[in-house]
Amino acid sequence: MIKTPYLLFLGDAPDGLAAKVAQGIKDWRSEFAIGQYRLPGCKADLGLPDLTLEDARAKGVETVVIGVANRGGIIGESWRAALLEAIAAGFDLASGLHTRLNAYPDLVRAAQTHGTALHDVRVPGIDYPIANGVKRSGKRCLAVGTDCSVGKMYTALAMEAEMRQRNLNASFRATGQTGILITGDGVPLDAVVADFMAGSIEHLTPDNDPDHWDLIEGQGSLFHVSYSGVTMALIHGGQPDALILCDEPTRPHMRGLPDYTAPSLETLRDTALGLARVANPACKVVGISINTQHLSEANALAHMAEVEARMGLPTVDPFRQGAARLVDALEGI
């Protein structure tokens, strides 16, 4: 568990896109996003106050989060000096970069000296159990996609925000690096050893109040041959009561797999539901989330209307329209 709130380290990000982890934290956990820390040449700007380490300390910041991705996922010299200063000032660090903070001896030594923590959120922090399949109390919703990177995390976060606004009892449950950095907790599922994948998701979504919803971040796709095993473990470990189908309708082929085309929403529905009912016979598909970023407003609305009529399920783009209708559907079951 990463201590909050955060100072968002943007380094020398060449543009706003490079700072998308930091942007996600600001968008979804603005209460954690106390300020930003930029190096000379940084072209990203979250519109947060630029804080010195001293300012951040005074405002109660606990952790400096590396909110920027760079080519190669390594921590360059210019960053290291700033991060060493942050450690010396008593802050924890958190990173989702490929190269671990703990792989840099100077950072490790400094953290030991100053008694601070280095969180590498790509590395599982605990030994997860093997899944036992026992029915848990509370309710769970999982987003499943026709492909990878179609908006599953965004959908779950938008649903959580809507539910909190309605004073419903809901928790986004992160299963990837960005989600973990946003919320400060979660399971880096793609780095978990095969035998413990489903168990890690049981651990992430334990018994809860009868009216509580876990909104589990989806990963991969049952139809993406590189990562389908991870998706399968989410479906069985999460034992969802509700599934949301996610699609990005303009993809010419599956992400990274030129010879594979995405399944229809009908095929996704039938396949995912059949498998989900192994773990939870009451599971239902309750709605559809479409990522329409590559469609015009008119085409997006027409496409969603067509899908909604065809599938008989509320169909929205949470980015354009919010997740209210998906939450209505959850409340209905």
Add this chain to the structure above:
Amino acid sequence: MIKTPYLLFLGDAPDGLAAKVAQGIKDWRSEFAIGQYRLPGCKADLGLPDLTLEDARAKGVETVVIGVANRGGIIGESWRAALLEAIAAGFDLASGLHTRLNAYPDLVRAAQTHGTALHDVRVPGIDYPIANGVKRSGKRCLAVGTDCSVGKMYTALAMEAEMRQRNLNASFRATGQTGILITGDGVPLDAVVADFMAGSIEHLTPDNDPDHWDLIEGQGSLFHVSYSGVTMALIHGGQPDALILCDEPTRPHMRGLPDYTAPSLETLRDTALGLARVANPACKVVGISINTQHLSEANALAHMAEVEARMGLPTVDPFRQGAARLVDALEGI
């Protein structure tokens, strides 16, 4: 890759069942099983010559394989002395026990001193790639089960033996500890990190001659919530041309999951085939393997006749009847 042939170390096995890894090597790779090595009190006997280390060296043995499982999966004092002697005599060691050979500093030091290898087959030896889903040459057959431990490995090994007898071009591909020790090579799939599972199976079953069959050892079950992700990765990483359905018809519930019952063979067929066709649209279900060890001969034959009529697929117990009809079915596609 473990060097062959082997001396099979049985330790102080309390009975034959404890030596089932060694028994598997003798049954399926008798050419690797040069002799056995037993400590005082050993109650297992494979019917192989009891060899001293000197005898084994003279007969060309390269590796001493720990062919016995013990409670807790640790290497006791009495074993350690014998294993240290084997290392000093220049042999490699191979083990599938939970506690790694490489976790014992005395064994590690001895191996360094004598220039021999310690193979822990539960630990992935290489960094596997992420699966790319590219169609490979050659053919692949995968056994999928209604549950775990229903005879998938046995089925694949029996098919390989039958195919070799017919001078067909076939390779058993091990995906678990026992299979790896039997053949000297393979992927310990349950220990592979999630993102690389399917890629490890692509690596295990590469491009091959057009008439070559990989007989891939199955793991878990799509219907076993603890391990279904592993099975999914086998189906997509293996891109099988042929599936064999495996069942053990007397189980009251899924192995280790008292609240879960096994699916019907029809459900297994439809679910596995639908998912397999994502990676290989030509995939077919070609036969059924039933583990009838808990049925009388008469009941076993009646059960298999009923399944064969119902499913319209050749149905055998390879242990009772051999795998000839399953291989006939493979040859037919």
